[in-house]
Amino acid sequence: MTTSASASGSVSTSAGAPGGAPASGKGVGPLLRGWREQRRVSQLELALRAGSSARHISFVETGRSRPSEEMVLRLAEHLDVPVRDRNALLLAAGYAPRYPETPLDDPALDALREGVERLIQGYEPYPALVVDATYHVVAANRGIAMLLDGLPERLLAPPLNAMRLTLHPEGLAPRIRNLREWRGHLLAQMERDIALRRSDALRALYEEVAAYPPPSSEHSSLLPDEEPAEPVPYFALPMQIEHDGRLLSFISSISTFNTPMDVTVAELAIETLLPADPATVKYLHSLMS
Incomplete structure (x- = not known):
């Protein structure tokens, strides 16, 4: 999570933008080669996807040929390069950035903020955040x-910060009954994001939360005086968390925006926590009433 999580769901903008891969003084070729190798795509495969030739891709990567602006964007799309880093590729190739980075509190994003707030408020009493x-x-x-x-x-x-708050030993971690499994899921998710985004800020966060003490093997899955219940056939890994003497279970779902044309919008994700059993549904609706 990034700014203060107000109960009203209002959007805050206190967090700074994460750092992406900076433009390199070596030109666009080494950057493109780095993305291609990270995606484990051969020059021939990339050429076929982009409607080019392996020879031309090789010339671009070695600096023997300067790609057009359209070619840079086409290669970036087929390599699934994040929007922020597509700007870095364009700059390295000598072109102007294509994608703006509009502050979240800018009037131009009023419709986005209002729509997102309505969405997560409409999801109540179930938890949701951006x-x-x-x-x-x-x-x-x-x-x-x-x-x-x-x-x-x-x-x-x-x-x-959502990861810090969830895994911190004084945060939600002591309340999560299946912390070992949930912690492993979150760290694996961050590893995938680091591979995709090449963000120094994200890597620093990963190293911080991964260093928090792991859960002890004695961590009980039952609340005090709780009788073992019939196991629930979950369809995905749930987060099982204690709240006010009850055990609540949630399945996490994450949504992003299709074909974003702005760096800020491209880096937003909406996470909703779907109740994973009838007892959780009943309890959350009782709170609303």
Whole structure:
């Protein structure tokens, strides 16, 4: 999560933008080769995808040929280069950036902010939040505020970070009953994001939260005086978290914007927590009433 998670779900912009791969003084060729190798795509395969030739791709990567602006963007698309880094490729090739980076509080994004706020508020009483590329919370609904209830104030001070808050030993971690599995899922998710985005800020966050003490093997899956229940056939790994003496189970779903034309918008993700069992549904609706 990135800014303070207010119960009203209002968008905050206290978090800075994460750093992407900087433009290199060596030109666009080495950058493109780096992305191609990271994606494990051969020159021939990339050429076929982009409607070019392996010879031309080789010339571009070695600096013997300067690609057109259209070719840079076409190669970036087929290599699944993030929008922020497509700007870096264009700059390295001698072209102007194509994608703006509009501050989230800019009037030009009024419709986006209002739409996202309506979306996560309409999801109540179930938890939902919006994060940026380094998991800073830019909006959250009352369901999220409910899960954060009782945490230390210093952990709730903006900018609020979803990964840090979830895995910190004084955050939600002690409340998560299947912390070992959930921690492994979150760290693997961050590793995939690092491979995709090449973000120094994201790597630093990963190293911080990965260094938090792992859960002890004695971590019980039952609440005090709780009888073992019939196992629930979950269709995905749930986050099982204790709240007010109850065990709640959620399945996480993450949505992004299709074909974003702005760096800020491209790096936003909406995470919704779907109740994974009838008891969780019943309890959350009782809170709403």
